[in-house]
Amino acid sequence: MKKLETEAINTTLETEEGLEYDFLEEAPERLIPRLQTVFRDNLHDIILLIVLTSLMAINFVIEAKLESLNFFFVVILAAGYSLGKRFAVLTAFLTILIVWAFILSDNTPFLIHYNNDSLNFYMTLWGGFLILTGWLGSAFENNKGFTLIELLTVIGIIGVLAAIAVPAFNQYKGRSLDADAKSNLHNIYLACKGYWTENGGGNSCTIPIAKSTAYGYMQSSGISIGVSGDETTFSGTGSHVDSANTWTINSIGSIS
Numbered sequence: 001m002k003k004l005e006t007e008a009i010n011t012t013l014e015t016e017e018g019l020e021y022d023f024l025e026e027a028p029e030r031l032i033p034r035l036q037t038v039f040r041d042n043l044h045d046i047i048l049l050i051v052l053t054s055l056m057a058i059n060f061v062i063e064a065k066l067e068s069l070n071f072f073f074v075v076i077l078a079a080g081y082s083l084g085k086r087f088a089v090l091t092a093f094l095t096i097l098i099v100w101a102f103i104l105s106d107n108t109p110f111l112i113h114y115n116n117d118s119l120n121f122y123m124t125l126w127g128g129f130l131i132l133t134g135w136l137g138s139a140f141e142n143n144k145g146f147t148l149i150e151l152l153t154v155i156g157i158i159g160v161l162a163a164i165a166v167p168a169f170n171q172y173k174g175r176s177l178d179a180d181a182k183s184n185l186h187n188i189y190l191a192c193k194g195y196w197t198e199n200g201g202g203n204s205c206t207i208p209i210a211k212s213t214a215y216g217y218m219q220s221s222g223i224s225i226g227v228s229g230d231e232t233t234f235s236g237t238g239s240h241v242d243s244a245n246t247w248t249i250n251s252i253g254s255i256s
Contacts, residue, residue, distance in 0.1 A: 044087065047079050051095055059102045065110055066119075069099065069126055073133050080137020088134030096127040117172050177222075177240040178247065184223045185238040185249040191217035192227065192234060201231030 039046070051072070058068045072095050080088035100123070103110055110119055192205035194215045207227060210217035219225060227236035232251055239246040249255045 043082055047075065047083070047087075047091065050075055051091060052098075055095065055098050055102075059109075063109075063112075066114070066122060066126075072130060076130055076134045077137040080134045085135050085137070088137055089131055092127075092130045092134045096130060099123070099127075117175065121172055174243055174245075177243040178245050180220055181223055181225075181238040181240050181243065181245070181247050182255050184220055184225055185236055185247060185255055186253070188217045188219075188225060188227055188236060189234075189249055189253050191215035192231075196231045204228065204230050205234065 054068075054071060054075070058065050062068050072092075076088050076092050076095070079091050103119070103123070107116075107119070114122065188207070188210045191210035192215075195205050195209055196203065198214075205227060207217075207219075207225065209215065210227070211219065222241045223238060224241060225236065225238040227234065229235055229251070234249075234251040236249045237246055238249070247255055
């Protein structure tokens with residue numbers, strides 16, 4: 001009886017060793033398919049995790065915040081290709097909403113190189129094209145392309161974006177040109193103040209005097225400017241050649 005039990009135990013051990021050996025031999029070949037299956041089954045969660053982690057890093061760690069937002073075009077394109085346009089577009093909407101939540105809570109980090117108008121303009125374009133990227137990504141799925149309805153929808157979205165972006169850009173450009181004209185008026189006024197300090201306020205200040213080395217006014221390209229009068233009667237006008245607005249400055253430096 002003991003001999004039979006010993007033989008049974010030995011057989012069991014040999015079987016387990018053989019199974020372990022077979023598993024170790026087959027594991028390298030089966031590992032990649034298993035990982036592919038796990039990755040495919042959890043792709044929704046993986047993409048959402050990438051999006052949320054990247055958003056946290058951009059908001060709390062990365063300094064170049066607006067430039068870093070372009071990373072999401074790659075993520076949304078991959079989502080559209082792998083999981084279809086519905087998931088990609090919804091993920092794009094989620095990304096846009098979270099970014100806007102960050103901006104509304106504290107927009108200071110986003111205004112390092114932009115003002116409010118240019119930030120709104122940039123975010124409008126970025127958000128619109130991010131949604132389009134999710135839509136376009138699905139066209140590469142199984143090389144199925146676009147239906148006519150989808151193509152017309154994309155063209156319509158691009159048209160809406162253009163209708164929003166072009167006027168916003170023109171307004172931003174106009175404000176930039178006007179700001180340049182105002183800056184030139186302010187600078188020539190300061191140059192004239194220096195001239196009056198040295199030579200008396202009863203003398204008239206002219207553009208050549210303000211441009212002299214002693215007073216250092218430098219007229220910007222595209223700016224048309226004119227000044228006249230002494231310290232008490234001084235007045236000036238300035239405008240940019242590409243702007244319809246003309247700005248004036250008085251003897252106390254007030255621009256209107």
